[in-house]
Amino acid sequence: MQNVNAITTKGGSLRVKLQRLGGFLAGMVIPNIGAFIAWGLITAFFIPTGWVPNEHLAKLVGPMIMYLLPILIGYTGGKLVYDVRGGVVGAVATAGVAIGSSVPMFIGAMIMGPLGGYVIKKFDEAVEGKVPAGFEMLVNNFSAGILGGILAILAFLFVEPVMNAISLGLGAAAQWVTDKGLLPLIALFIEPGKVLFLNNAINHGILAPLGVAQVKEFGKSIFFLLETNPGPGLGVLLAYWLFGTPSPGSIFAEIAMAPKGGLLPVLAGIAVGALVSFLIASPIVKRASEESMSAESMSFARSIVSGLKAQSKGEKVEMPKAEVKMDTLPKLIVFACDAGMGSSAMGETILRKKLKEAGFDIQVKHSAVNQIPKEADVVFTQENLAERAAQVVPHAKIVTVKNFLDNTVYDEFVKSLRK
Structure with a gap:
């Protein structure tokens, strides 16, 4: 565990800016995953090539994906x-x-939604304090209606044709790649996107529309399985299982999305991806693990030697500990990950239980890193998200962790609170 006391909050690296963009795009999609699942289940069951075809219920598929x-x-x-x-x-x-x-x-939608929010926000800022008393509701409703209507017309006349052409162009390119047997090369764009937290934008903004177009024509599409394929991640997790600490994957979701009669090919694709990534990741993870262990051992050994030397001179020695020093007890602790729905929620549950057992009445929440509450006193987050967290809540203590499931981190934190 590492306490980040000073992180540059102005500007930020290009990586952080890309992560912030990817996090924002993901923030538009992830809260609506339930709606995507509802559409996916209706599609999988009731379209003509589905599990239980139903012409009447299949009418839900088009309007939900096109409008809802x-x-x-x-x-x-x-x-x-x-x-x-x-x-x-x-x-x-x-x-x-x-x-x-x-x-x-x-x-x-990812363009017009935020644009609409930005336009009405700027309007409200411009008229703040200038609306006569009693006319606030009238101005609020009509301004939103007028600006929303104007944006909708502009989007319909100008933005939609451009976006439609882009989507059709991407579809043609993807079809060409598929026809040429070059589909595996798409991973060269997808996997780096995951590192920059752009996977949701790639999956739901590009691949899903292409997949929907194919579903309408063929009843199934491989584009739904490209970004979500847990094979590469599974291979890396296997490497970590042997040489480090793994995290859960999404193979069950992939199995649930397999088309009727297509389970074996999907599992075969996962297996191939897992094997390739495992073979590539194993030597890298093993070497990193050995280097990490060696560095930690050397650091520990140096501290011991230094302590012994100091003790021989009669000096008082305090061995360094991984803890967060707090002047007062925090009122709000927040666990922040990119989406605010997975690992951060698990970390929150673990720490809340430990705090309760230790007799501390401290509020603990989880959140997306871009939406950390301003009143947060302490923020637990991953190392690669620390800079973004510090930009959102510069006054809070940022505690970086490598693994949200590491109980020792929380034990040390509770001990530091007791002191």
């Missing part, structure tokens, strides 16, 4: 920028790109 999901994303994007008011204008603006399009407008 993009507008939900647009609403969420606007809400991220300017709360509910921004969400409403973002949803109206998104309708302009969704209606009339021949493909699902997820990319358009």
